[in-house]
Amino acid sequence: MSKKEDKEFTIEDLPGVGATTAEKLRDSGYDNLMSIATTSPGELVELTGVGENVAKRIIHVARTKLDMGFETGEDILKKREQIVKITTGCKVFDEMLGGGFETGSISECFGEFGSSKTQIAHALAVNVQLPREKGGADGMAVFIDGESTFRPERIKQFSEALGLDSLEVLKNIKIARAFNSDHQMLVAEKVEDLIKEGLPIKLIIVDSLTAHFRADFVGRGTLSERQQKLNKHMHVLMKLAAQYNICVYVTNQVMSRPDVFFGDPTAAIGGNIVGHNSQTRIYLRKGKKGSRVAKLIDSPHLPDSECVFMVTDKGIEDLKIK
Ligand code: ATP
Numbered sequence: 001m002s003k004k005e006d007k008e009f010t011i012e013d014l015p016g017v018g019a020t021t022a023e024k025l026r027d028s029g030y031d032n033l034m035s036i037a038t039t040s041p042g043e044l045v046e047l048t049g050v051g052e053n054v055a056k057r058i059i060h061v062a063r064t065k066l067d068m069g070f071e072t073g074e075d076i077l078k079k080r081e082q083i084v085k086i087t088t089g090c091k092v093f094d095e096m097l098g099g100g101f102e103t104g105s106i107s108e109c110f111g112e113f114g115s116s117k118t119q120i121a122h123a124l125a126v127n128v129q130l131p132r133e134k135g136g137a138d139g140m141a142v143f144i145d146g147e148s149t150f151r152p153e154r155i156k157q158f159s160e161a162l163g164l165d166s167l168e169v170l171k172n173i174k175i176a177r178a179f180n181s182d183h184q185m186l187v188a189e190k191v192e193d194l195i196k197e198g199l200p201i202k203l204i205i206v207d208s209l210t211a212h213f214r215a216d217f218v219g220r221g222t223l224s225e226r227q228q229k230l231n232k233h234m235h236v237l238m239k240l241a242a243q244y245n246i247c248v249y250v251t252n253q254v255m256s257r258p259d260v261f262f263g264d265p266t267a268a269i270g271g272n273i274v275g276h277n278s279q280t281r282i283y284l285r286k287g288k289k290g291s292r293v294a295k296l297i298d299s300p301h302l303p304d305s306e307c308v309f310m311v312t313d314k315g316i317e318d319l320k321i322k
């Protein structure tokens with residue numbers, strides 16, 4: 001167990017937190033010590049109306065009450081052995097990822113419009129349903145759709161290419177539209193209810209992770225609020241990934257910048273918050289003759305590398321040399 005919580009100590013036991021404040025905290029998603037320990041005093045003040053000093057004290061006590069826990073290298077190795085790798089359907093792409101998109105953490109694909117972020121999401125929603133020996137995780141997918149880009153027709157095509165019953169495949173994908181950033185955050189939190197109902201969710205897609213946040217927080221004054229909310233959203237996703245060994249796949253549109261000639265055009269885009277919370281980051285761009293190029297960025301255990309693939313009627317495929 002990492003970051004285990006003190007079993008006896010609940011948020012009501014924090015100094016200055018009465019029933020009303022506790023309820024406000026819970027309503028805002030702060031239902032455990034970890035979430036309070038990692039928030040800012042400003043956020044608590046805003047949510048609950050407590051004074052700043054009280055907020056600081058609440059956070060301080062939450063931090064001291066948390067048993068952060070230390071794990072051995074062996075514990076971590078065992079945990080990594082639980083990881084399932086979901087195939088993209090494309091050999092070179094899978095090889096680049098060391099087998100496929102991993103459960104237990106967040107993977108982010110970022111790139112300009114049409115770079116295939118959504119197509120990969122569809123392929124994964126099908127492939128996660130395959131048995132382990134075929135590159136799947138024997139599981140269901142949740143598709144949090146912020147841009148109305150989910151297309152059952154594409155699922156049908158990809159399923160049929162694998163010889164699967166497309167209606168069955170569609171039944172195993174739960175789609176939730178997200179209409180704004182707050183709604184998207186709420187929908188992500190609700191995924192846990194599906195898991196607790198016993199659905200074998202092994203993939204959560206958030207397409208797009210960032211679009212609503214960008215639209216809802218325009219102007220510089222709201223930037224830090226946006227980053228704070230995005231951070232909270234990512235934490236919810238990260239917790240789901242780790243706690244239930246789920247692959248979380250998020251997309252992030254970035255402009256290609258032909259004006260940047262020097263330095264790494266992929267650096268620092270997508271924002272630090274997203275970058276720091278995604279364990280696997282892939283930069284996608286358009287390649288020659290309709291191909292797409294995927295580049296793995298700063299993986300903790302894989303070499304930085306690139307691969308070229310095609311989006312076809314059948315899914316994500318290797319480039320065929322004619
Ligand atoms: P955005 O940022 O706009 O959401 P995206 O990265 O999600 O873009 P996708 O929608 O995944 O981009 O990719 C679109 C591309 O997928 C198209 O440009 C097209 O090349 C390819 N594509 C879509 N449908 C098909 C199909 N049926 N057959 C072949 N290629 C297709």
Ligand code: MG
Nearest residue numbers: 117118149207
């Ligand atoms: Mg898209």
